Amino acid sequence: MQPPHQRKRSTGRVTLSDVARVAGVSPITVSRALRGERSVDPALVKRVTLASAELGYVPDPAARALASHRSNHVAILIPLLSNALFVDLLDAAQRTLKASGFQTLIGVTHYDQAQEEQLLREQLLHRPAGLLITGLEHNAATRDLMAQSQVPCVHLMDLPQRPDTDTPYCVGFRQTDAGAAMTRRLLARGRRRIAFAGAQLDPRVMQRLYGWRLALQEEGLYDLNLEWLNPAASSLALGASMFEQILGQSPPVDAIFFCNDDLAQGALLAALRLGIPVPERIAISGFNDLTGSDQMFPALTTVRTPRAKIGEAAATMLVGLIRGEAQPQPLIDLGFEIVEREST
Amino acid sequence: MQPPHQRKRSTGRVTLSDVARVAGVSPITVSRALRGERSVDPALVKRVTLASAELGYVPDPAARALASHRSNHVAILIPLLSNALFVDLLDAAQRTLKASGFQTLIGVTHYDQAQEEQLLREQLLHRPAGLLITGLEHNAATRDLMAQSQVPCVHLMDLPQRPDTDTPYCVGFRQTDAGAAMTRRLLARGRRRIAFAGAQLDPRVMQRLYGWRLALQEEGLYDLNLEWLNPAASSLALGASMFEQILGQSPPVDAIFFCNDDLAQGALLAALRLGIPVPERIAISGFNDLTGSDQMFPALTTVRTPRAKIGEAAATMLVGLIRGEAQPQPLIDLGFEIVEREST
DNA sequence: CTGAAAGCGCTTACAG
DNA sequence: CTGAAAGCGCTTACAG
Numbered sequence: 001m002q003p004p005h006q007r008k009r010s011t012g013r014v015t016l017s018d019v020a021r022v023a024g025v026s027p028i029t030v031s032r033a034l035r036g037e038r039s040v041d042p043a044l045v046k047r048v049t050l051a052s053a054e055l056g057y058v059p060d061p062a063a064r065a066l067a068s069h070r071s072n073h074v075a076i077l078i079p080l081l082s083n084a085l086f087v088d089l090l091d092a093a094q095r096t097l098k099a100s101g102f103q104t105l106i107g108v109t110h111y112d113q114a115q116e117e118q119l120l121r122e123q124l125l126h127r128p129a130g131l132l133i134t135g136l137e138h139n140a141a142t143r144d145l146m147a148q149s150q151v152p153c154v155h156l157m158d159l160p161q162r163p164d165t166d167t168p169y170c171v172g173f174r175q176t177d178a179g180a181a182m183t184r185r186l187l188a189r190g191r192r193r194i195a196f197a198g199a200q201l202d203p204r205v206m207q208r209l210y211g212w213r214l215a216l217q218e219e220g221l222y223d224l225n226l227e228w229l230n231p232a233a234s235s236l237a238l239g240a241s242m243f244e245q246i247l248g249q250s251p252p253v254d255a256i257f258f259c260n261d262d263l264a265q266g267a268l269l270a271a272l273r274l275g276i277p278v279p280e281r282i283a284i285s286g287f288n289d290l291t292g293s294d295q296m297f298p299a300l301t302t303v304r305t306p307r308a309k310i311g312e313a314a315a316t317m318l319v320g321l322i323r324g325e326a327q328p329q330p331l332i333d334l335g336f337e338i339v340e341r342e343s344t
Numbered sequence: 345m346q347p348p349h350q351r352k353r354s355t356g357r358v359t360l361s362d363v364a365r366v367a368g369v370s371p372i373t374v375s376r377a378l379r380g381e382r383s384v385d386p387a388l389v390k391r392v393t394l395a396s397a398e399l400g401y402v403p404d405p406a407a408r409a410l411a412s413h414r415s416n417h418v419a420i421l422i423p424l425l426s427n428a429l430f431v432d433l434l435d436a437a438q439r440t441l442k443a444s445g446f447q448t449l450i451g452v453t454h455y456d457q458a459q460e461e462q463l464l465r466e467q468l469l470h471r472p473a474g475l476l477i478t479g480l481e482h483n484a485a486t487r488d489l490m491a492q493s494q495v496p497c498v499h500l501m502d503l504p505q506r507p508d509t510d511t512p513y514c515v516g517f518r519q520t521d522a523g524a525a526m527t528r529r530l531l532a533r534g535r536r537r538i539a540f541a542g543a544q545l546d547p548r549v550m551q552r553l554y555g556w557r558l559a560l561q562e563e564g565l566y567d568l569n570l571e572w573l574n575p576a577a578s579s580l581a582l583g584a585s586m587f588e589q590i591l592g593q594s595p596p597v598d599a600i601f602f603c604n605d606d607l608a609q610g611a612l613l614a615a616l617r618l619g620i621p622v623p624e625r626i627a628i629s630g631f632n633d634l635t636g637s638d639q640m641f642p643a644l645t646t647v648r649t650p651r652a653k654i655g656e657a658a659a660t661m662l663v664g665l666i667r668g669e670a671q672p673q674p675l676i677d678l679g680f681e682i683v684e685r686e687s688t
Numbered sequence: 689c690t691g692a693a694a695g696c697g698c699t700t701a702c703a704g
Numbered sequence: 705c706t707g708a709a710a711g712c713g714c715t716t717a718c719a720g
Contacts, residue, residue, distance in 0.1 A: 063697035407713035
């Protein structure tokens with residue numbers, strides 16, 4: 001016989017109260033002990049831990065979220081899933097967050113600030129413990145949402161030009177520097193007419209473009225006609241067609257700096273089809289060192305970007321922020337590396 | 345002056361009760377009306393909808409999950425994020441689920457059944473509304489967890505050999521048939537010694553292998569020495585090295601069927617480096633029609649697999665199951681298509 | 689078709 | 705350092 005109403009909605013789940021009963025303390029003490037709050041007698045912590053393990057207790061995330069206004073979800077906003085760059089970021093971040101007990105909620109913005117805002121609104125309903133967001137450029141509503149929500153946030157990939165006291169937390173590298181560095185490398189190898197071929201034209205591509213401009217201007221070799229910008233999504237096929245276009249230009253271009261490796265890979269393959277010798281007739285370089293760039297024929301010279309490290313470091317920083325730990329610095333520059341191979 | 349304890353933990357959030365007050369009904373009626381439960385007077389539904397819109401009410405997912413034992417999360421378990429195939433699956437599923445109001449929780453199993461089990465355990469704590477899981481082979485504990493949890497589940501990619509009354513919900517295509525079909529195509533083009541080059545050796549690769557075997561056995565051309573299996577992860581570099589190995593075999597192989605396009609792409613690039621004419625000396629075919637296969641030189645013959653459609657159809661089916669709608673059939677075969685290009 | 693009561697399983701805010 | 709009470713914002717189960 002059960003007392004009336006006693007087990008009305010019982011779910012059979014082991015709860016905090018069950019642990020409390022076994023440990024001989026109050027539920028709130030169990031809560032505190034298990035969350036590792038200090039100000040709990042070490043002896044009690046031990047008893048609670050034992051009882052919890054004995055019963056196989058696992059906290060209910062929903063109840064926790066409802067009571068505390070904070071879930072164990074971390075939202076990550078990336079532009080695309082079809083660019084390996086962002087998948088690497090997601091993979092690394094997700095892995096790191098998981099190790100700290102957080103679940104990753106993905107949002108795909110399609111490089112659209114309105115979609116980004118909408119996604120953020122939805123994510124915020126889940127009271128995420130933290131937020132990982134790509135880039136530093138967002139619309140006003142998005143910025144307001146981030147500020148009002150008080151959710152700890154780390155920006156991925158980009159670093160602000162001039163850090164000041166308002167510098168947000170961010171992990172990435174200097175895109176402009178990377179663009180300039182690759183361009184200088186091409187100059188050092190004797191190239192004079194170096195085209196820049198950009199697709200998508202997101203903020204990071206534009207920064208690489210500025211870097212390229214800067215480097216050419218330093219040498220007095222800048223020419224507006226060397227800028228080939230296409231807002232379409234980056235792809236091998238687009239790289240191939242941009243390559244053919246640029247190849248037809250006169251005076252002839254002697255190098256092309258593609259803003260992303262998939263474009264450059266497409267160009268390399270187009271060169272093969274067309275019988276254009278690379279790097280003899282024209283040098284080709286890419287950006288990001290994506291899968292396959294080292295396998296190309298000729299192997300692709302590119303800029304290796306630390307995207308997995310960025311995902312990992314940003315997630316680590318975010319977990320620190322969530323835990324209220326002071327961060328040594330709001331800005332982590334993970335740098336980049338020029339990888340010279342056969343295509344330049 | 346506020347009444348004592350009145351706003352003690354108020355969060356400023358618009359709640360169901362606020363809507364109820366404005367609409368002049370009870371909270372539970374608001375709850376029912378907003379969830380579209382029938383058995384609510386249409387006139388009331390209208391008043392509630394209006395009041396809800398006026399106040400900008402949004403349900404709290406955590407409260408909902410706690411009370412109903414069901415969240416609006418859908419967990420998706422995939423082997424890897426580093427294989428474009430699964431990213432396409434994830435992208436499509438995520439998009440479809442989002443449109444139906446579900447959040448996607450990703451789990452990466454690394455082709456490891458123990459990790460899969462562990463992930464499922466964690467995901468289940470979040471009381472997901474549904475589950476999308478890759479493949480049909482799981483360990484006993486995983487199968488038990490799925491059964492006990494009662495969470496609706498759809499399997500991705502694979503279809504059972506012989507469907508029976510216990511057939512789980514699944515969306516995919518017949519891997520074995522696809523393997524056989526490609527092999528027959530190579531045979532029809534006059535190839536006699538067709539090697540199968542497989543990596544990763546997950547269940548789907550093995551099924552393609554069986555298909556290849558079947559097709560060769562039909563013609564009396566099967567030879568164990570034509571099976572090249574490597575448990576390492578699939579990559580361009582591995583494809584290149586497998587290509588070189590197979591090329592050295594005698595009697596000479598006149599075609600290689602790679603179990604994944606990245607391997608085949610790597611082989612094509614290796615052929616270029618080595619100066620081996622494809623398809624004259626040796627034909628090369630791949631599987632999946634991944635990005636870039638159409639751009640290769642020569643362009644790669646492959647099997648186009650409907651992974652985006654699989655992700656979408658599986659998500660749609662899952663949403664139906666979550667809503668308790670009867671499904672016309674537990675099994676959806678989305679087929680495949682042989683794409684003949686220049687490499688065969 | 690509608691509602692009052694109870695409950696989901698935690699944490700917050702107060703006390704002591 | 706510990707606890708009793710209240711509350712988070714919904715839905716379930718029971719009545720009518």
